[in-house]
Amino acid sequence: MVLRSAQSEVTTRRTALFWASWLCAAALILVPAVMLIGNPAVLRGHPLLPAVLVTAAVVGLLWAALLWRGRNVRLRRSTLRAVGAWLGRAAILVLVAILAWLNPFAYQAGAANAGPTAEISVVESPTAITMLPDGEQATEGLVFYPGAKVEARAYADILKPAVDAGFLVVILKTPLNLSLLDGNQARGAMSDHPEISTWTVGGHSLGGVSASSFALANQDVNGLLLYASYPLDSMRDRVGMEVLSVSGSEDGLSTPEKIDASRELLPVDATFVEVQGGNHAFFGNYGPQPGDGEPSMGRDVAQQQISQATVASLTQREGR
Incomplete structure (x- = not known):
């Protein structure tokens, strides 16, 4: 009975980590995609931000592919490795939050300044x-x-x-x-x-x-x-x-x-x-x-x- 309970707890932790991994991969893909497609200021600005966003999206896609390929594989993790895995995913979510925060304020056309203007x-x-x-x-x-x-x-x-x-x-x-x-x-x-x-x-x-x-x-x-x-x-x-x-x-x-x-x-x-x-x-x-x-x-x-x-x-x- 105790063995079954321990196995069930391990399975629950593995499942939670699996879906947390999918959440991170999805965030790495979706947040850059929304910024690149939805905000014209991203592509009109300095090239570093688009490069960072594209890199993040590619990493997310590769991670998602690896998760899909290994969806039936059950790795045995020590407690220390499990803690490290959770911390790594938390760090990725923080990174995604930073990327979202970097979404720039786009130019909004205003009325021209009064007075004569030249070409x-x-x-x-x-x-x-x-x-x-x-x-x-x-x-x-x-x-x-x-x-x-x-x-x-x-x-x-x-x-x-x-x-x-x-x-x-x-x-x-x-x-x-x-x-x-x-x-x-x-x-x-x-x-x-x-x-x-x-x-x-x-x-x-x-x-x-x-x-x-x-x-x-x-x-x-x-x-x-x-x-x-x-x-x-x-x-x-x-x-x-x-x-x-x-x-x-x-x-x-x-x-x-x-x-x-x-x-x-x-x-x-x-x-x-x-x-x-x-x-x-x-x-x-x-x-x-x-x-x-x-x-x-x-x-x-x-x-x-x-x-x-x-x-x-x-x-x-x-x-x-």
């Missing part, structure tokens, strides 16, 4: 979107780091007025849509455009953190543009660089209190502009963002103010 040229590569004035040679440029999990295209509309004003603008496509994974990415964009003599680096939210660190470490950066962001390290002694910090009064992520605290980290002559009624997601066109504050003004009005402050800072910096 521009747009060149898109696997790692950047480059916008430049059509028919004229730009000598000043802006390299921009997107916010965490935000598609690069989401910033094209709000930065287009800078291109209209004669600036070359490069919006980076960051690895896994996390700029901290390659904080030096701006250097590649700058090297690709030797005709540009004056560079500003900027970024939104986490992208602004990366831009700040890059500007602090590279003396050939002339300006820093922060959208709802602030540096991690003090830049108070960084000379020869003008700073513009634009924020929203209703930002629930980079709150007004955090922006105010960043004054001690930035040069004493840094310029601060607060968009009254604007929130965190208004600095790009990608829809609402979890944890953000409730805006008290329209997105189009806020973005017009953000663009105007950006252009005014860039043109003043260059003495235009």
Whole structure:
């Protein structure tokens, strides 16, 4: 009787582990498939995320094939191996959860900024979107780091007025849509455009953190543009660089209190502009963002103010 009970318990554990394995394999297949098919931002962004998703899906398919082939095989496992098997499957589910979390905020077309616009040229590569004035040679440029999990295209509309004003603008496509994974990415964009003599680096939210660190470490950066962001390290002694910090009064992520605290980290002559009624997601066109504050003004009005402050800072910096 005791033997039968022990055998039944072993069978139950094996069955549970078998179905847990199928769950992991299915998750490895389905989550990447949904992201690749359902979110156009995945394939339009940096190639690392699609590569990771495809790899995960292939691993899931191979695992499912092995499970099907060995469905009638009953392996004897020690307690230690059984614990290791369960921990391994738990780790896979955590990995799948991370992949799901990396699903980016896709570009959502917004109304064009008010005011005159000029024809521009747009060149898109696997790692950047480059916008430049059509028919004229730009000598000043802006390299921009997107916010965490935000598609690069989401910033094209709000930065287009800078291109209209004669600036070359490069919006980076960051690895896994996390700029901290390659904080030096701006250097590649700058090297690709030797005709540009004056560079500003900027970024939104986490992208602004990366831009700040890059500007602090590279003396050939002339300006820093922060959208709802602030540096991690003090830049108070960084000379020869003008700073513009634009924020929203209703930002629930980079709150007004955090922006105010960043004054001690930035040069004493840094310029601060607060968009009254604007929130965190208004600095790009990608829809609402979890944890953000409730805006008290329209997105189009806020973005017009953000663009105007950006252009005014860039043109003043260059003495235009």
